[in-house]
Amino acid sequence: MMGSAQKYELPFKLNNSELLHNLSFVHGEWVKSKSGKTFEVVDPGTGKPWTECPTNDAADVDAAVKSSHECFESYRKISPRARAQMLFKWDSLIRENKEDVATILVYETGKPRAEAYGEIDYSTGFTWWFAGEAERIQGSVFTPALPDRRVFTIKQPLGVAAALVPWNFPIAMILRKAGAALAAGCTMIVKPSPETPITVLALAYLADKAGFPKGALNVLTTDLDKTPELSEALCRHPLVKKVSFTGSTRVGKLVAKLCADNLKKVTLELGGNCPVLIFDDANIDQAMAQIFALKYRHAGQACITANRIYVQSGIYDKFLERWNAESQKIVVGHGADKATTMGPVTTPRGIEKALALVEDAKSKGATIHMGGNAISKDGGYFFEPTVITGVTPDMDISKEEIFAPVSTFIKFESEEEVVKAANDTSMGLASYCFTKNVDRMWRLFENLEAGMIGMNTGNSSAAESPFGGIKQSGYGKESGKDVAVAEYLITKTGTFTLEGQS
Numbered sequence: 001m002m003g004s005a006q007k008y009e010l011p012f013k014l015n016n017s018e019l020l021h022n023l024s025f026v027h028g029e030w031v032k033s034k035s036g037k038t039f040e041v042v043d044p045g046t047g048k049p050w051t052e053c054p055t056n057d058a059a060d061v062d063a064a065v066k067s068s069h070e071c072f073e074s075y076r077k078i079s080p081r082a083r084a085q086m087l088f089k090w091d092s093l094i095r096e097n098k099e100d101v102a103t104i105l106v107y108e109t110g111k112p113r114a115e116a117y118g119e120i121d122y123s124t125g126f127t128w129w130f131a132g133e134a135e136r137i138q139g140s141v142f143t144p145a146l147p148d149r150r151v152f153t154i155k156q157p158l159g160v161a162a163a164l165v166p167w168n169f170p171i172a173m174i175l176r177k178a179g180a181a182l183a184a185g186c187t188m189i190v191k192p193s194p195e196t197p198i199t200v201l202a203l204a205y206l207a208d209k210a211g212f213p214k215g216a217l218n219v220l221t222t223d224l225d226k227t228p229e230l231s232e233a234l235c236r237h238p239l240v241k242k243v244s245f246t247g248s249t250r251v252g253k254l255v256a257k258l259c260a261d262n263l264k265k266v267t268l269e270l271g272g273n274c275p276v277l278i279f280d281d282a283n284i285d286q287a288m289a290q291i292f293a294l295k296y297r298h299a300g301q302a303c304i305t306a307n308r309i310y311v312q313s314g315i316y317d318k319f320l321e322r323w324n325a326e327s328q329k330i331v332v333g334h335g336a337d338k339a340t341t342m343g344p345v346t347t348p349r350g351i352e353k354a355l356a357l358v359e360d361a362k363s364k365g366a367t368i369h370m371g372g373n374a375i376s377k378d379g380g381y382f383f384e385p386t387v388i389t390g391v392t393p394d395m396d397i398s399k400e401e402i403f404a405p406v407s408t409f410i411k412f413e414s415e416e417e418v419v420k421a422a423n424d425t426s427m428g429l430a431s432y433c434f435t436k437n438v439d440r441m442w443r444l445f446e447n448l449e450a451g452m453i454g455m456n457t458g459n460s461s462a463a464e465s466p467f468g469g470i471k472q473s474g475y476g477k478e479s480g481k482d483v484a485v486a487e488y489l490i491t492k493t494g495t496f497t498l499e500g501q502s
């Protein structure tokens with residue numbers, strides 16, 4: 001690691017210290033930024049920096065893109081089986097280094113170790129899945145209306161892709177995007193979030209070890225200030241043909257605008273404001289277990305988390321009582337502590353936003369049943385598990401992504417009323433419903449406006465299921481059969497006129 005040993009004390013020890021890199025990775029080399037500037041990587045559980053990474057800016061983009069493009073020219077011709085084998089090798093190496101990768105993840109995101117393991121298991125689902133997908137990319141052949149013609153389609157990789165990824169699930173987001181791109185025959189440049197570059201660099205190191213050629217997966221790190229400049233340079237570079245972004249709707253619109261100038265293909269996984277509908281006839285144990293895990297996953301910092309929990313009046317009091325009792329049991333602490341069941345939020349901005357949302361709700365008449373405050377503990381960014389009732393549509397907390405361990409409850413009477421309320425948002429990422437009435441469930445599946453519907457199910461993200469939203473939650477699909485790899489392919493149509501076939 002560059003100069004960090006003297007400047008910072010590493011707060012953990014790895015079994016395989018080779019995994020730890022804090023320079024950008026371009027064309028198989030560990031490189032500094034042209035400016036030589038760096039930014040600090042902070043442990044959210046203590047607020048202390050523990051390493052630094054290059055602050056790349058627009059001046060660093062061309063070399064990285066040219067490397068990716070040079071690699072693309074040969075990588076596109078590698079057989080799908082060879083691409084699958086590299087993805088499988090990458091998958092095995094990540095699994096072999098699971099303990100260490102989890103440690104880095106804990107010290108970058110703050111999530112508890114058990115959740116870090118969970119993220120790695122979830123994420124290697126993508127490498128495994130896309131290894132399989134690589135060999136199943138196929139075109140078609142058919143006879144059109146004109147009988148002397150034959151039409152065929154082939155699928156070809158788009159070219160260099162750029163991935164702009166968030167900090168909440170840095171392993172899952174990289175493997176979901178890079179898995180699809182590399183399976184398709186594209187190369188990729190990743191711009192990790194400033195909070196989680198080291199996790200991403202460890203994955204790049206393992207991709208290199210897995211045999212991917214130089215330039216197949218480049219990583220350019222940068223800080224918060226230079227993120228817009230670096231991202232814009234990537235979106236505008238003529239050799240970048242595709243951009244995949246996961247993050248806020250506000251930034252997603254900027255990315256779409258930048259890419260629209262050159263009609264680049266874009267996948268946008270944007271904000272969520274996901275409703276949960278729990279009906280009187282639901283299995284309360286099932287709903288509790290599923291939604292509790294969903295809500296408190298990574299201290300509420302998931303785009304598909306439960307943002308608004310609607311409970312029907314017949315079970316409302318009982319459900320709330322159980323929710324409060326379970327929430328009281330949460331042990332908030334550093335992700336590396338064995339007793340911890342919920343870590344800090346990842347950034348101080350997360351604390352500020354949660355406080356502002358709670359304050360706004362309170363000022364508009366909501367009741368705070370528990371929590372509502374930051375926890376001052378060891379310098380970390382901790383927030384109390386918080387339960388709020390009496391939430392109304394005019395409150396910011398019911399309009400915005402909370403991204404903190406704050407649960408909001410709303411009582412409802414009828415299916416019609418709750419569907420209207422659930423859909424009353426510009427977002428459409430995921431919705432969840434709990435009922436044992438099959439007809440109602442089917443209606444909810446059809447009537448809820450979201451890209452993913454959990455039916456008696458909380459978190460349903462999986463490599464084999466298409467992931468993606470509608471409305472202002474974005475467009476395009478990641479993961480799932482055919483659709484995710486298709487985001488990185490073009491379809492070329494050939495038409496052939498056949499003579500002598502009477």
Ligand SMILES: O=CCCC(=O)O
Nearest residue numbers: 168169302303304461
């Ligand atoms: O936060 C967004 C991604 C969460 C997931 O993949 O389940």
